[in-house]
Amino acid sequence: MLRIYAAFILLGIFWGSNFIYMKWASALITSGQISLLRVLFGFAPLAVLAWRKGVFRFGQVRYLHHFAMMAAFATAFSYFAMAQGTALLPSGIAGVLGASPALFTCIASAAFLRHERINPMMCSGVLLGIVGIALISRPWSSSGTDDAISMTGVAWMLVGSLVFGLSYIYVRRYLSAIKLPPLAIVTWQMGLALSILACLTDLHGIGRILHDWKAATGLVFGLGLLGTGASFLLYYYLLEKLGAVAAASAVYVTPVVALLIGWWVGERVGLLELIAVVMIFGSIALLEFGRQANTRQKTEPVTPPTVRFD
Template sequence: MIRIYSAFVLLGIFWGSNFIYMKWASALITSGQISLLRVFFGFAPLAALACWKGVFRFGQIRYLHHFAMMAAFATAFSYFAMAHGTALLPSGIAGVLGASPALFTAIASGVFLRQERVNRMMGAGVLLGIVGIVLIARPWASAGSDGAISALGVGWMLAGSMAFGLSYVYVRRYLSAIRLPPLAIVTWQMGLALVMLACLTDLHGMGRIVQDWKAATGLVFGLGLLGTGGAFLLYYYLLDQLGAVAAASAVYVTPVVALLIGWWVGERVGLLELIACVMIFGSIALLELGRQAGARQQAEPVARSTVSFD
């Protein structure tokens, strides 16, 4: 169990520290270049493990259009949006906003998936999360004041979270029934996203990243190898050992780690940020508890219908 708990903590740390690495790199290169390098160094360990485990099959090509959709929105656009938003925000606040995909997953599931309805507990979780986001964004603060937060940065972070959150609904609707190995899906997704970003990104000036060893090391090892490739590997290890609910719970650690790192590097972390973090943390918990309650309610009629009175 020590190995499992260590993997759980590491996953939360990897996810939560991604934002400071993006912040450092944004001072030297563009958001597109950050995303390209992140995907490149994240794809490498995933591809190596996928080949070693032999999860690829020729017949998977028939699902290339689904992989391409996931690559475009859940990876290429989502990573770009979060890199761009982090460049405009303190890394700690970006990390708190980056933990909000569950909100959009819950809303989209209720709209697009008939079997997943938003119950009262999930509705309360969505409302609590929205209030937390408003507290983080502080729309009442005038531009240029000490308390002002970039509305554009918040918008980009929410756009990236929305794309990432909606991807779970897409997987549930179009890929779950196919029963492909998760490692195969994410490796296809990352590989296609790498091709897309390579075609769309202006590479001019990307070499500036090596001028700062801290930013370069953070981008390559922190954001790419560990925060993307390593995080996926840890996630699938926990998925196998603990199940989906427990593995996804590592997202609870993300905003806490991001805020602590932001405070450590000198970013302002006040009472309002802590309250917003608790609200978003609580919203994720309510969404998961509501989802589990809904799943139990759906299972009970099925269980009763299978009881025999012969």
């Protein structure tokens, strides 16, 4: 059990520290180049493990169009948007906003999945999350003040989270019934995303990342190998040991880790940021509890009414 707890904590730390690595790299290379290198070094350990476990089958090629959709939007575009947003924001705030895909998944599930319904608890979670995002974004601050937050950066983070959240709906509708090994799906997805980014990214100046050993190490080992590749492996390990709900709960740790790292490197973390984190944290919890309540209602047997004669 100790090994499972260690994997859970590591996953939250890896996810939460991704934003500081993107922030460091953004001072030297473009968001497209950050995304390309992230996927490259994240794909490598996944490909090795998938090959060793023998999860690939020739028949999987028939689902290539689904893998390509996930690669283009859930990986290539989402990673690019997150890198763009993090370049314009403090890394801690970017990390808090990056924990919002669950919010968009909930809204999209109610809109696009016929058998999914949103209950009062989930509505409360959505509203709480929106208020938390508004608090940490501070749209009322003028752009010239010291505490102003880049609305462009916020928009990039939210668009990336939105697309990433919608990807779960796509998986539910088109890939869940296929029953392919999750490791095979994510390896196809990462490999195709690597091809897409390699074709679309301007590589001019990418070597500048080597001018700063801290940024280069953070990008290759922190963001690529650990924050992407190893995180997927840890997630599927927890998925196998604990189930989907517990494995996904590592997202609760992400904004806290990101904000603590931001504070440690000198970013401003005030009462407003802490309140926003609590709100977004509570939003994710309410959404998950509401989803579990819906699941229990679906699985509970319906008992016929009894007639009593007193």
